[in-house]
Amino acid sequence: MVNLNPHVSVDCVIFGFHDGKLKVLLIEREEVPKSYLKGHKLKLPGNLITQSEDLDISAIRTLEELTGLDRIFLKQFGVFSSPGRLSPPEDLAWLRKTSGLMVDRVVTIAYYSLIKISESNITERTIWLAVDDLPDLIFDHNRIIRKALEALRQEIRNEPLCFELLPKKFTIRQMQNLYEEILGEPMDNRNFRKKVKPLEFIIPLAEKEKEVNHKPAQLYKFDKKIYEKHRKVLSGFNL
Amino acid sequence: MVNLNPHVSVDCVIFGFHDGKLKVLLIEREEVPKSYLKGHKLKLPGNLITQSEDLDISAIRTLEELTGLDRIFLKQFGVFSSPGRLSPPEDLAWLRKTSGLMVDRVVTIAYYSLIKISESNITERTIWLAVDDLPDLIFDHNRIIRKALEALRQEIRNEPLCFELLPKKFTIRQMQNLYEEILGEPMDNRNFRKKVKPLEFIIPLAEKEKEVNHKPAQLYKFDKKIYEKHRKVLSGFNL
DNA sequence: CCAAAAGTGTTCCGAATACACCCATGG
DNA sequence: CCATGGGTGTATTCGGAACACTTTTGG
Numbered sequence: 001m002v003n004l005n006p007h008v009s010v011d012c013v014i015f016g017f018h019d020g021k022l023k024v025l026l027i028e029r030e031e032v033p034k035s036y037l038k039g040h041k042l043k044l045p046g047n048l049i050t051q052s053e054d055l056d057i058s059a060i061r062t063l064e065e066l067t068g069l070d071r072i073f074l075k076q077f078g079v080f081s082s083p084g085r086l087s088p089p090e091d092l093a094w095l096r097k098t099s100g101l102m103v104d105r106v107v108t109i110a111y112y113s114l115i116k117i118s119e120s121n122i123t124e125r126t127i128w129l130a131v132d133d134l135p136d137l138i139f140d141h142n143r144i145i146r147k148a149l150e151a152l153r154q155e156i157r158n159e160p161l162c163f164e165l166l167p168k169k170f171t172i173r174q175m176q177n178l179y180e181e182i183l184g185e186p187m188d189n190r191n192f193r194k195k196v197k198p199l200e201f202i203i204p205l206a207e208k209e210k211e212v213n214h215k216p217a218q219l220y221k222f223d224k225k226i227y228e229k230h231r232k233v234l235s236g237f238n239l
Numbered sequence: 240m241v242n243l244n245p246h247v248s249v250d251c252v253i254f255g256f257h258d259g260k261l262k263v264l265l266i267e268r269e270e271v272p273k274s275y276l277k278g279h280k281l282k283l284p285g286n287l288i289t290q291s292e293d294l295d296i297s298a299i300r301t302l303e304e305l306t307g308l309d310r311i312f313l314k315q316f317g318v319f320s321s322p323g324r325l326s327p328p329e330d331l332a333w334l335r336k337t338s339g340l341m342v343d344r345v346v347t348i349a350y351y352s353l354i355k356i357s358e359s360n361i362t363e364r365t366i367w368l369a370v371d372d373l374p375d376l377i378f379d380h381n382r383i384i385r386k387a388l389e390a391l392r393q394e395i396r397n398e399p400l401c402f403e404l405l406p407k408k409f410t411i412r413q414m415q416n417l418y419e420e421i422l423g424e425p426m427d428n429r430n431f432r433k434k435v436k437p438l439e440f441i442i443p444l445a446e447k448e449k450e451v452n453h454k455p456a457q458l459y460k461f462d463k464k465i466y467e468k469h470r471k472v473l474s475g476f477n478l
Numbered sequence: 479c480c481a482a483a484a485g486t487g488t489t490c491c492g493a494a495t496a497c498a499c500c501c502a503t504g505g
Numbered sequence: 506c507c508a509t510g511g512g513t514g515t516a517t518t519c520g521g522a523a524c525a526c527t528t529t530t531g532g
């Protein structure tokens with residue numbers, strides 16, 4: 001631990017999509033003497049910042065190390081600064097112990113990021129949990145996740161964030177399920193396809209689903225370059 | 240100056256609307272020995288935070304003191320953390336001098352707020368400048384204002400923020416001019432009125448414009464309570 | 479041949495756009 | 506009576522919503 005700033009931290013809400021459910025990546029607290037392990041066992045990935053690093057860079061580095069992915073989508077969405085947020089006392093004691101710093105008040109800058117679970121390679125002691133069924137987490141991390149989800153709901157309406165969460169090859173139905181899960185409302189499949197079909201940056205592959213006991217679905221990929229070209233012409237991306 | 244945290248600050252981009260122009264409130268730097276006054280003369284209102292205060296509360300207090308208004312609209316929209324942001328050196332030297340602290344790196348949490356210039360009572364050495372014609376400001380404050388404007392553009396599409404900027408009594412034309420100014424695109428006056436008229440929270444007053452050398456316009460007020468009731472039913476506020 | 483999900487078109491309605499003239503006031 | 510901005514209605518187009526059946530595969 002070199003030259004940490006004990007007043008400011010970065011926390012990342014990492015969203016993934018699996019089995020039709022939106023999930024968050026949580027870290028199990030490291031082992032420390034028993035007396036410190038009262039309180040809550042799970043937390044968001046995050047760290048105190050180093051003195052010389054831009055926060056975005058710091059968050060990106062943390063994420064790349066944790067997930068084995070690069071070019072991850074990352075968005076800063078909020079700041080949590082309540083003087084009492086590092087509670088209950090057992091959790092604060094644990095933080096002091098593990099950081100080796102007499103931290104007292106920490107302002108945390110919160111990011112959310114979107115990853116393809118299928119392509120990540122997560123090694124540490126982590127767990128994916130469904131966002132709609134979380135236990136109590138350390139500090140104010142439940143609240144941070146709620147706010148992250150609000151921000152994601154807002155932004156996924158205007159930007160093609162779904163492709164960050166879907167596997168590289170995906171079906172239209174998967175795409176729809178993702179929207180339904182995040183926005184919490186059912187959509188009409190025919191109307192959904194009607195809107196997706198004319199989008200030239202969603203490209204059908206010469207490949208179909210396999211080993212399903214029903215009609216296999218067409219697979220597609222997202223072409224970011226084509227999207228970038230079109231977005232200047234079109235007014236946005238609204239599904 | 241009691242118990243400041245030299246690592247974290249709050250900066251406020253205060254928008255106002257006057258003469259058909261969107262403006263920002265800037266502060267002229269206090270007098271200090273000449274050698275420190277090289278660099279840029281204008282800055283955003285802002286301060287290092289105190290150790291025990293939530294950032295939102297801190298920003299609200301700062302604003303109320305500066306403007307003489309309460310219940311100001313305030314929104315946190317970004318964080319600026321580049322290690323090199325406190326440059327050029329003359330400006331950093333000035334900050335050290337005036338704060339009395341050996342600040343080195345400051346992460347700033349940025350807010351924008353919206354006020355009715357006509358009702359504010361601003362006393363300090365400040366100046367309103369049009370956002371589209373700003374000089375070079377201290378540190379990265381030009382960049383912060385650009386980002387604030389992007390955030391405002393985004394959010395004014397979905398929320399009735401215009402009423403925070405308009406005087407209590409306003410005309411439909413003023414309202415339209417405000418949208419045109421912020422969004423940077425002309426609108427059709429008839430279509431605009433058609434959309435505004437059915438909104439029950441925009442209430443005509445028994446009063447018209449006076450002392451204009453043309454047909455005097457109807458004045459309206461915004462009723463927040465009625466809006467709050469309707470927003471749950473309607474899907475939003477989109478002009 | 480049965481179960482299960484994929485994929486496909488049409489109609490209807492409301493919202494957004496485009497567009498031109500008369501009105502009330504001050505000077 | 507003239508200059509200035511206020512205020513009004515209609516026709517058209519486009520996008521969103523509702524809705525049911527046939528197809529392909531594995532078992």
